[in-house]
Amino acid sequence: MTDEQPTNDHDASGDNPSPELTTWGVGPWQGDWPEGVGEPGSPFDAELLANGDTRNVLDHYRYWSMEAIVADLDSQRHKYHVAIENWQHDLNIGSIVRTANAFLAAEVHIIGNRRWNRRGAMVTDRYQHVRHHPTVEDFVEWTRTCGLGAGGGALPIIGIDNVPGCQKIEEFDLPEACVLLFGQEGPGLSQQALDASDAILEITQFGSTRSINASAAAAITMHCWIEQHVFKRR
Numbered sequence: 001m002t003d004e005q006p007t008n009d010h011d012a013s014g015d016n017p018s019p020e021l022t023t024w025g026v027g028p029w030q031g032d033w034p035e036g037v038g039e040p041g042s043p044f045d046a047e048l049l050a051n052g053d054t055r056n057v058l059d060h061y062r063y064w065s066m067e068a069i070v071a072d073l074d075s076q077r078h079k080y081h082v083a084i085e086n087w088q089h090d091l092n093i094g095s096i097v098r099t100a101n102a103f104l105a106a107e108v109h110i111i112g113n114r115r116w117n118r119r120g121a122m123v124t125d126r127y128q129h130v131r132h133h134p135t136v137e138d139f140v141e142w143t144r145t146c147g148l149g150a151g152g153g154a155l156p157i158i159g160i161d162n163v164p165g166c167q168k169i170e171e172f173d174l175p176e177a178c179v180l181l182f183g184q185e186g187p188g189l190s191q192q193a194l195d196a197s198d199a200i201l202e203i204t205q206f207g208s209t210r211s212i213n214a215s216a217a218a219a220i221t222m223h224c225w226i227e228q229h230v231f232k233r234r
Protein backbone atom coordinates (compact mmCIF):
# COMPACT_ATOMS: atom_id res chain seq x y z
CA MET A 1 0.00 0.00 0.00
CA THR A 2 1.10 3.56 -0.54
CA ASP A 3 0.62 6.50 1.76
CA GLU A 4 -2.09 7.87 -0.55
CA GLN A 5 -4.55 5.00 -0.37
CA PRO A 6 -7.54 5.96 1.76
CA THR A 7 -9.31 2.63 2.67
CA ASN A 8 -9.85 2.66 6.42
CA ASP A 9 -6.82 4.77 7.16
CA HIS A 10 -6.86 8.13 8.83
CA ASP A 11 -4.12 10.40 9.90
CA ALA A 12 -2.58 9.97 13.32
CA SER A 13 -3.86 13.35 14.49
CA GLY A 14 -7.39 11.88 14.53
CA ASP A 15 -8.71 14.73 12.37
CA ASN A 16 -10.70 12.43 10.18
CA PRO A 17 -12.72 10.09 12.40
CA SER A 18 -15.15 7.62 10.87
CA PRO A 19 -18.60 7.06 12.44
CA GLU A 20 -18.47 5.42 15.84
CA LEU A 21 -18.83 1.65 15.71
CA THR A 22 -21.85 0.36 17.55
CA THR A 23 -21.13 -2.55 19.85
CA TRP A 24 -23.57 -2.76 22.72
CA GLY A 25 -25.00 -0.15 24.94
CA VAL A 26 -27.80 1.36 26.93
CA GLY A 27 -30.94 3.25 25.96
CA PRO A 28 -31.95 6.74 27.05
CA TRP A 29 -31.33 7.62 30.73
CA GLN A 30 -34.32 6.56 32.85
CA GLY A 31 -35.69 8.92 35.52
CA ASP A 32 -34.37 12.31 36.58
CA TRP A 33 -31.14 13.33 34.88
CA PRO A 34 -28.01 13.65 37.03
CA GLU A 35 -27.51 17.11 38.49
CA GLY A 36 -25.51 19.71 36.63
CA VAL A 37 -25.80 18.39 33.07
CA GLY A 38 -24.48 21.05 30.71
CA GLU A 39 -22.68 22.88 33.51
CA PRO A 40 -18.88 23.02 33.78
CA GLY A 41 -17.57 20.00 35.68
CA SER A 42 -20.41 17.64 34.78
CA PRO A 43 -19.13 14.64 32.78
CA PHE A 44 -22.57 13.88 31.36
CA ASP A 45 -23.54 14.51 27.76
CA ALA A 46 -27.13 15.65 27.22
CA GLU A 47 -27.42 13.98 23.83
CA LEU A 48 -26.29 10.60 25.17
CA LEU A 49 -28.65 10.88 28.15
CA ALA A 50 -31.53 11.64 25.78
CA ASN A 51 -30.76 9.08 23.07
CA GLY A 52 -28.78 6.33 24.77
CA ASP A 53 -25.12 5.33 24.66
CA THR A 54 -23.98 2.53 22.35
CA ARG A 55 -20.25 3.24 22.53
CA ASN A 56 -17.63 0.64 23.38
CA VAL A 57 -16.88 2.06 26.83
CA LEU A 58 -16.90 0.70 30.38
CA ASP A 59 -20.25 0.99 32.19
CA HIS A 60 -18.59 3.52 34.51
CA TYR A 61 -18.30 5.92 31.54
CA ARG A 62 -21.84 5.48 30.21
CA TYR A 63 -23.42 8.80 29.18
CA TRP A 64 -20.09 10.66 29.75
CA SER A 65 -18.90 12.97 27.00
CA MET A 66 -15.78 11.87 25.12
CA GLU A 67 -13.88 14.86 26.51
CA ALA A 68 -14.80 13.91 30.09
CA ILE A 69 -13.67 10.31 29.52
CA VAL A 70 -10.33 11.43 28.04
CA ALA A 71 -9.79 13.88 30.92
CA ASP A 72 -10.47 11.11 33.45
CA LEU A 73 -8.06 8.74 31.66
CA ASP A 74 -5.44 11.50 31.44
CA SER A 75 -5.55 11.91 35.22
CA GLN A 76 -4.41 8.30 35.70
CA ARG A 77 -2.35 7.27 32.68
CA HIS A 78 0.67 5.03 33.21
CA LYS A 79 4.18 6.26 32.45
CA TYR A 80 5.01 3.89 29.61
CA HIS A 81 4.55 4.85 25.96
CA VAL A 82 4.13 2.57 22.97
CA ALA A 83 5.71 3.12 19.55
CA ILE A 84 5.39 1.20 16.29
CA GLU A 85 7.14 1.57 12.98
CA ASN A 86 4.71 2.06 10.10
CA TRP A 87 6.50 1.80 6.77
CA GLN A 88 4.06 -0.61 5.10
CA HIS A 89 0.72 0.24 6.78
CA ASP A 90 0.89 -2.61 9.24
CA LEU A 91 -2.64 -3.83 10.03
CA ASN A 92 -1.57 -4.48 13.63
CA ILE A 93 -1.48 -0.81 14.53
CA GLY A 94 -5.22 -0.51 15.25
CA SER A 95 -5.08 -3.49 17.55
CA ILE A 96 -2.00 -2.07 19.33
CA VAL A 97 -3.86 1.24 19.86
CA ARG A 98 -6.79 -0.67 21.37
CA THR A 99 -4.50 -2.57 23.76
CA ALA A 100 -2.70 0.66 24.68
CA ASN A 101 -6.08 2.13 25.58
CA ALA A 102 -7.04 -0.94 27.63
CA PHE A 103 -3.76 -0.86 29.55
CA LEU A 104 -3.77 2.95 29.79
CA ALA A 105 -0.51 3.79 28.03
CA ALA A 106 0.53 7.43 28.14
CA GLU A 107 0.65 7.75 24.37
CA VAL A 108 1.04 5.75 21.15
CA HIS A 109 3.71 6.88 18.67
CA ILE A 110 3.49 6.02 15.01
CA ILE A 111 6.82 6.23 13.21
CA GLY A 112 6.84 6.48 9.42
CA ASN A 113 3.65 6.82 7.41
CA ARG A 114 1.10 9.11 9.03
CA ARG A 115 -1.86 7.11 7.80
CA TRP A 116 -2.68 3.88 9.55
CA ASN A 117 -5.45 1.32 9.32
CA ARG A 118 -7.75 1.99 12.22
CA ARG A 119 -10.11 -0.96 11.87
CA GLY A 120 -8.60 -2.94 14.74
CA ALA A 121 -8.71 0.08 17.03
CA MET A 122 -12.50 -0.28 17.46
CA VAL A 123 -12.74 3.51 17.97
CA THR A 124 -10.42 3.40 21.00
CA ASP A 125 -8.17 5.90 19.22
CA ARG A 126 -10.62 8.60 20.25
CA TYR A 127 -9.61 8.04 23.86
CA GLN A 128 -5.91 7.40 23.26
CA HIS A 129 -3.32 10.06 22.46
CA VAL A 130 -1.60 9.16 19.19
CA ARG A 131 1.45 11.09 17.98
CA HIS A 132 3.10 10.83 14.59
CA HIS A 133 6.85 11.02 13.86
CA PRO A 134 7.84 10.94 10.17
CA THR A 135 11.24 9.32 10.80
CA VAL A 136 13.05 7.30 13.45
CA GLU A 137 15.30 10.33 13.87
CA ASP A 138 12.31 12.55 14.71
CA PHE A 139 11.06 9.96 17.16
CA VAL A 140 14.45 9.68 18.89
CA GLU A 141 14.70 13.47 19.10
CA TRP A 142 11.29 13.56 20.79
CA THR A 143 12.31 10.92 23.37
CA ARG A 144 15.40 13.01 24.21
CA THR A 145 13.60 16.31 24.60
CA CYS A 146 10.17 15.37 25.99
CA GLY A 147 11.35 15.44 29.60
CA LEU A 148 9.15 12.44 30.43
CA GLY A 149 11.94 10.08 31.53
CA ALA A 150 13.08 9.56 35.12
CA GLY A 151 13.88 12.89 36.79
CA GLY A 152 12.60 14.83 33.77
CA GLY A 153 15.25 13.35 31.46
CA ALA A 154 15.12 11.42 28.20
CA LEU A 155 12.62 8.60 27.80
CA PRO A 156 14.50 5.28 27.40
CA ILE A 157 13.65 3.40 24.20
CA ILE A 158 13.03 -0.29 24.81
CA GLY A 159 13.08 -2.10 21.46
CA ILE A 160 10.97 -5.26 21.40
CA ASP A 161 12.15 -7.83 18.88
CA ASN A 162 13.76 -11.24 18.84
CA VAL A 163 17.08 -10.44 17.23
CA PRO A 164 20.60 -11.70 17.98
CA GLY A 165 22.00 -10.25 21.20
CA CYS A 166 18.62 -9.32 22.71
CA GLN A 167 17.75 -9.90 26.36
CA LYS A 168 14.76 -11.78 27.77
CA ILE A 169 11.85 -9.54 28.77
CA GLU A 170 11.01 -12.05 31.50
CA GLU A 171 14.34 -11.27 33.21
CA PHE A 172 14.49 -7.53 32.56
CA ASP A 173 13.47 -4.68 34.87
CA LEU A 174 11.46 -2.38 32.63
CA PRO A 175 11.92 1.32 33.49
CA GLU A 176 8.69 2.85 34.80
CA ALA A 177 8.93 5.72 32.33
CA CYS A 178 9.91 4.32 28.96
CA VAL A 179 8.75 3.80 25.39
CA LEU A 180 8.19 0.25 24.17
CA LEU A 181 9.10 0.15 20.48
CA PHE A 182 7.68 -2.50 18.10
CA GLY A 183 8.52 -3.44 14.52
CA GLN A 184 6.15 -4.33 11.77
CA GLU A 185 5.12 -7.72 10.41
CA GLY A 186 7.73 -9.09 8.07
CA PRO A 187 10.87 -7.04 8.57
CA GLY A 188 10.53 -6.38 12.29
CA LEU A 189 12.36 -3.38 13.77
CA SER A 190 14.46 -1.41 11.28
CA GLN A 191 18.22 -1.27 11.86
CA GLN A 192 17.86 2.41 12.71
CA ALA A 193 15.29 1.61 15.38
CA LEU A 194 17.44 -1.20 16.78
CA ASP A 195 20.44 1.16 16.92
CA ALA A 196 18.35 3.79 18.72
CA SER A 197 17.15 1.36 21.41
CA ASP A 198 18.63 1.51 24.91
CA ALA A 199 17.78 -2.18 25.32
CA ILE A 200 16.33 -4.82 23.01
CA LEU A 201 14.08 -7.47 24.51
CA GLU A 202 12.55 -10.68 23.24
CA ILE A 203 9.49 -12.51 24.48
CA THR A 204 10.75 -16.04 24.97
CA GLN A 205 9.18 -18.53 22.58
CA PHE A 206 9.19 -22.32 22.73
CA GLY A 207 7.71 -23.51 19.43
CA SER A 208 8.91 -23.53 15.83
CA THR A 209 7.64 -20.20 14.49
CA ARG A 210 10.18 -17.38 14.16
CA SER A 211 7.92 -14.86 15.83
CA ILE A 212 4.47 -14.05 17.10
CA ASN A 213 2.12 -11.45 15.67
CA ALA A 214 3.28 -7.89 16.39
CA SER A 215 0.05 -6.89 18.14
CA ALA A 216 0.20 -10.04 20.29
CA ALA A 217 3.81 -9.12 21.17
CA ALA A 218 2.68 -5.60 22.07
CA ALA A 219 -0.11 -6.90 24.31
CA ILE A 220 2.25 -9.26 26.14
CA THR A 221 4.86 -6.52 26.56
CA MET A 222 2.41 -3.95 27.89
CA HIS A 223 1.14 -6.51 30.35
CA CYS A 224 4.71 -7.26 31.47
CA TRP A 225 5.02 -3.56 32.32
CA ILE A 226 1.69 -3.71 34.20
CA GLU A 227 2.86 -6.81 36.12
CA GLN A 228 6.09 -5.07 37.13
CA HIS A 229 4.84 -1.58 37.93
CA VAL A 230 1.20 -1.98 38.94
CA PHE A 231 1.19 -5.45 40.52
CA LYS A 232 4.88 -5.24 41.57
CA ARG A 233 5.54 -8.83 40.52
CA ARG A 234 9.31 -8.39 40.21
Ligand SMILES: C[S@@+](CC[C@H](N)C(=O)[O-])C[C@H]1O[C@@H](n2cnc3c(N)ncnc32)[C@H](O)[C@@H]1O
Nearest residue numbers: 160161182183184188189202203211212214217
Ligand atom coordinates in the same frame (compact mmCIF):
# COMPACT_ATOMS: atom_id res chain seq x y z
C1 LIG B 1 6.98 -10.65 12.56
S1 LIG B 1 7.84 -9.94 13.89
C2 LIG B 1 9.45 -9.66 13.26
C3 LIG B 1 10.37 -10.61 13.02
C4 LIG B 1 11.54 -11.19 13.62
N1 LIG B 1 12.64 -10.40 14.13
C5 LIG B 1 12.03 -12.36 12.74
O1 LIG B 1 13.11 -12.83 12.99
O2 LIG B 1 11.31 -12.80 11.88
C6 LIG B 1 7.19 -8.31 13.95
C7 LIG B 1 7.32 -7.60 15.27
O3 LIG B 1 6.61 -8.31 16.26
C8 LIG B 1 7.28 -8.23 17.51
N2 LIG B 1 7.62 -9.61 17.93
C9 LIG B 1 7.14 -10.74 17.38
N3 LIG B 1 7.59 -11.82 18.05
C10 LIG B 1 8.38 -11.36 19.05
C11 LIG B 1 9.11 -11.97 20.11
N4 LIG B 1 9.12 -13.28 20.29
N5 LIG B 1 9.79 -11.18 20.95
C12 LIG B 1 9.77 -9.84 20.82
N6 LIG B 1 9.09 -9.20 19.85
C13 LIG B 1 8.39 -9.93 18.98
C14 LIG B 1 8.48 -7.35 17.29
O4 LIG B 1 8.20 -6.03 17.67
C15 LIG B 1 8.72 -7.48 15.80
O5 LIG B 1 9.40 -6.37 15.30
